[in-house]
Amino acid sequence: MSWRVTLACNRAEGEAVGAMEEPFGDHPNPPVIVADEPDEHRPDDWRIHAYFEEEPTAAELAVLAGLASGEPVVEELADEDWVTRSQAGLEPIEAGRFFVRTPAHQARDGAVNFLIDAGLAFGTGHHHTTRGCLAALDRLERAGKRFERIADIGTGTGLLAFGALALWPEALAIATDIDPISIDVTRDNAVLNGVALGEGPGELALAVADGMAHPALAERAPFDLLIANILAGPLIELAQDFVAATAPGATILLAGLLDTQAQAVTAAYVERGCRLVEPGTGEWRVLVLEKV
Numbered sequence: 001m002s003w004r005v006t007l008a009c010n011r012a013e014g015e016a017v018g019a020m021e022e023p024f025g026d027h028p029n030p031p032v033i034v035a036d037e038p039d040e041h042r043p044d045d046w047r048i049h050a051y052f053e054e055e056p057t058a059a060e061l062a063v064l065a066g067l068a069s070g071e072p073v074v075e076e077l078a079d080e081d082w083v084t085r086s087q088a089g090l091e092p093i094e095a096g097r098f099f100v101r102t103p104a105h106q107a108r109d110g111a112v113n114f115l116i117d118a119g120l121a122f123g124t125g126h127h128h129t130t131r132g133c134l135a136a137l138d139r140l141e142r143a144g145k146r147f148e149r150i151a152d153i154g155t156g157t158g159l160l161a162f163g164a165l166a167l168w169p170e171a172l173a174i175a176t177d178i179d180p181i182s183i184d185v186t187r188d189n190a191v192l193n194g195v196a197l198g199e200g201p202g203e204l205a206l207a208v209a210d211g212m213a214h215p216a217l218a219e220r221a222p223f224d225l226l227i228a229n230i231l232a233g234p235l236i237e238l239a240q241d242f243v244a245a246t247a248p249g250a251t252i253l254l255a256g257l258l259d260t261q262a263q264a265v266t267a268a269y270v271e272r273g274c275r276l277v278e279p280g281t282g283e284w285r286v287l288v289l290e291k292v
């Protein structure tokens with residue numbers, strides 16, 4: 001038997017859970033916690049699911065209650081593999097030539113397949129922004145763009161960096177995240193997906209970094225493709241550093257922003273010498289910019 005606790009939460013609470021190192025401290029058997037956005041048209045209505053192997057105690061429920069504004073709702077799940085259950089709702093995602101799945105689903109013939117376990121790091125491909133970035137990468141390659149120096153800032157599970165390396169396999173690529181857990185997860189996912197880790201062409205370097213503040217990023221700059229699916233606030237704060245770290249003609253792919261924030265994010269980059277190539281569509285925008 002296993003138990004699932006669901007709490008309604010807002011976007012900030014859901015994302016905070018993804019960024020937390022250990023919500024349950026040194027608990028001997030912590031739950032698997034997943035945050036999702038069930039309805040993309042309601043971007044502030046998120047849910048946190050915590051999967052327990054034993055019935056959660058009052059103390060465990062109190063920890064969960066501290067993570068979200070909603071009340072914990074406890075369900076006993078049928079006798080089936082609870083990890084599969086926790087991932088069963090995560091349907092595979094198709095974005096351009098990419099197919100992203102969890103172990104609950106089969107790979108697709110003819111697609112560039114990635115296997116990403118649902119976990120604490122954001123980026124199973126199920127969020128609009130991740131999918132939108134994969135689709136934008138696919139379009140860039142189809143339009144004939146070629147990149148040799150790639151940075152994926154705020155890599156989450158590593159998925160966007162993996163996608164970029166699949167499209168431009170000779171590139172020097174680096175994936176970074178402010179969250180050390182994301183980098184651990186990315187390392188595991190790289191192994192799972194046959195992505196070579198290392199410093200050379202066609203290999204992925206990894207670093208824990210806040211924005212561009214890491215020597216490995218400075219050494220590799222200027223980039224000709226910089227990807228950042230973070231949030232509108234940090235994207236604006238980091239505009240100066242991102243533009244400074246890119247070469248003239250570079251592509252800057254930005255996501256994590258709502259349509260209401262697109263103008264402010266675009267302005268921060270246009271003021272610093274970029275032009276908007278694709279404004280994106282829908283509630284979650286993916287911006288494609290070019291450094292002039």
Ligand SMILES: C[S@@+](CC[C@H](N)C(=O)[O-])C[C@H]1O[C@@H](n2cnc3c(N)ncnc32)[C@H](O)[C@@H]1O
Pocket residue numbers: 019121122123124125129130133153154155156157158159160176177178179182209210211229230231234256
């Ligand atoms: C919305 S998730 C995107 C993950 C992945 N790139 C994707 O598209 O699925 C944002 C990621 O950015 C990271 N992040 C947030 N602020 C950051 C910063 N200042 N520098 C580097 N990474 C950051 C978070 O830890 C998180 O993993």
